[in-house]
Amino acid sequence: MGSVRLLVVDDEKDLLELLGKRLQRKGFKVDVASTAEEAIGLLNSEEYDVGVYDIRLPGMDGISLLKETKSIQVDMEVIMLTGHGTIDTAIEAMKVGAFDYLTKPYNLSELELTIAKSSENKLLKEKNETMKKIIRKHDEFKIIGESPKLKDMLQITRRVAPSEVPVLIDGESGTGKELVAKALHYWSQRAGEPFVPVNSAALPEQLLESELFGHIQGAFTGANKEKKGLVEAAKGGTLFLDEIGEMSLAVQVKLLRFLETGEFRRIGDVRVRQADVRVVAATNRDMEKEVAQGRFREDLYYRLNVVKITVPPLRERKEDLPLLVQYFMGRTKAPEKKLSADAAAALSRYDFPGNVRELGHLLERGALFSRGEIIEQGDLFLLVAGREADLKNDGESADSHKTLEQLEKEHIEKSLEKLNWNKTKTAEVLGISLRNLYRKIEQFNLQK
Template sequence: MKTARLLVVDDEDDLTELLVMRLNRHGYSTDSAVSAEEALPLLNKYYYDVVIYDIRLPGMDGIELLKRTKMIQPETEVLMLTGHGTVETAIEAMKNGAFDYLAKPYNLSELEITIQKALENKLLKDKNDSMKTIIRQQNDFQIIGQNLKFRELLELTERISDNDLPVLIEGESGTGKELFAKALHYWSSRAEEPFVAVNSGAIPEQLLESELFGHVRGAFTGAVQDKKGLVEAANGGTLFLDELGEMPLMLQVKLLRFLETGEFRKVGDVRERKVSVRVVAATNRDMQKEVEEGRFREDLYYRLNVISLAIPPLRDRPDDIPVLIRHFLQKAKQPGIKIGDSALHALQSYSFPGNVRELHHLIERGLILSRGPVIEEKDLMLPTRSDGRPGLVDGKIATLEEMEKEHIGKTLALMNWNKMKAAEALGISVRNLYRKIEQYALHE
């Protein structure tokens, strides 16, 4: 078995010498440096499995050295030591690819355990590299887009994928939040473990705790046998909490405790159970507003929002519309069908309240209604305003609320006011739809 090679960079000579001696006694091959400038030639000469950097170094600091390391040796796991920085500095290190951090003065045994975890993580990543390539090519997992900001977001997603910190994905309905959650899972070392999605808005409030944590026989009327919850089903993998803003306050307390300890109790049970999951949450709401108005716990919000990904709406990346259309035509096995110039122009001028999901539905409609090899503007049946142009009211650009109100109203009419079908088409929960109907005073 290959001896793991380590590098320690710290300007405290006595502590570094002691650490190097101890690590070598444990079978590692360990080098050391007192500054980033001294470490960089070593990084260019040798391959390291794990490196350990003090955040505060003379000259170039540990954060910059971390960034340089990831450019030179992307696969190397980085541990950060901080006795001077704040939690924010440590989180910045994690965002830039650090595996973990320890506060000084650290316990040597704890550091050795963290090094071993980093080595195990690296081994899993090495085994998973070939599988990542295959997964990225699967049709049900393609994230399509060439827009510069969108690509930068995708690169950030990949950079933080192998990190166990919670991630909050924010974006409007239909932007592809679940795709990004899957990316975080399948591009990580947890890829071979379960990806379990929980839609807080689709499960009745009284059943949500049982669905999430499970229950034991006799816990309530109808609980005739023990049931494993989705948290337990996700053990080893990723738990995706979709429509986070729909979660009842009572359950938010239990979720917070689970996030802090990894422990939970089934409904009706007294025993604590422990699992290892990476939690990713998604919402289409303004969570700061939800917190301010008392509908969401502030402590839970900050616990989940360690790293956030903000998915841009489709109207902010019209240059991606032609790329997405080609993808949808290929997926429909209709690559010979083209989109007409007027239809493309109309789509790029449209505000897309339903985002990518709505574009997909429009292309499906165009395929059905077109009478030749070209989808024309009339085939799309775009929602129109009073002057016949999409996205306008009385010749002026419509507000998002105006667009949302009309879009929801037309969807309800199209579904004959079947709220289950309308909510599904809109990509929101039935509870959320009822709130929108009340907010906009919509009626049959």
């Protein structure tokens, strides 16, 4: 009973204070409000199991508050308190979604019993929904392949998953690092709780901090209302920080504090909050180099890198291609189409700078551009500029002695030219984020 969080709303302040104190003595965690508007403020900032609402309130009435509650915290159960003259209104409240109603005057033991029943009902619904989510989610992180390198990686993932240690997933763009993070989550004891991904490269510094830790109203320009951060949304589950190497030093400091203490503050808030979250991070950068050059905190790196899992690039597990092709073709709009022998052979010789993500894009485009039931080599590589030498049937590839960095630079440059330097389309074709493409353009000093 002690873990049940209550919100009690009544405009009779003496009764409200008395009721709040008695319920606290019985072991409940209680917040009180004397108006619906005050209650809505609490609902937007805290999570509750059960609400106890008087139907007659000044301003917004109890029925309207009940409707608002269901839109803010859909799983919260609500008990309505009604006088003898408002029984019809109480029945209306049941139709709107109230768990039960009590007629004044009521005794405390009756209220306690109703609260206990409503809390058990909420817990049962949550368990049912959790089982449904787990069943659905198991289909979302299919890691396809039977190659030795992939099997070794999955073996490490399974061994680490039940633990609580932070994990750093290392690998090139498009290798499937988020799938590995999902496997860590759904093979752990936290499988029934949220898996919350955050792309550190997708947001500027202040927005990333707000996204992670939340903010209070008026904390900065545009902060029109209080916002819960993803750290709180992931409570009890796993927070996946993708592209961690892109995170600013200022946000790194706050993340380190959270990892060490489990404590954080919303932007602009003085209140210290806590969240039980397992952190899994991913990067495609050389993090030791980032640390050496002062772009990433050494203490945070070692805090995140308790266990490192390296996801192999597709060119190092070509034996998985047939299974991957079968999987991706089944997800296209034309799953009945097949690859020609030349197209399959071309794929086996291709180096896949965009890895598994690029393979999915190639097959999707091939299914789209092929005119018949057979996907030809030209259909697959229609928009992949400058890779003809890789796809020839005779002799060694002209690029076989070039470094991976040279190949990546040429591939990005030719793709940009092919698409008339439309960066959004190029990033989509390459299977990388727009921000990552801009970074590559700067890194390779590419110009139109």
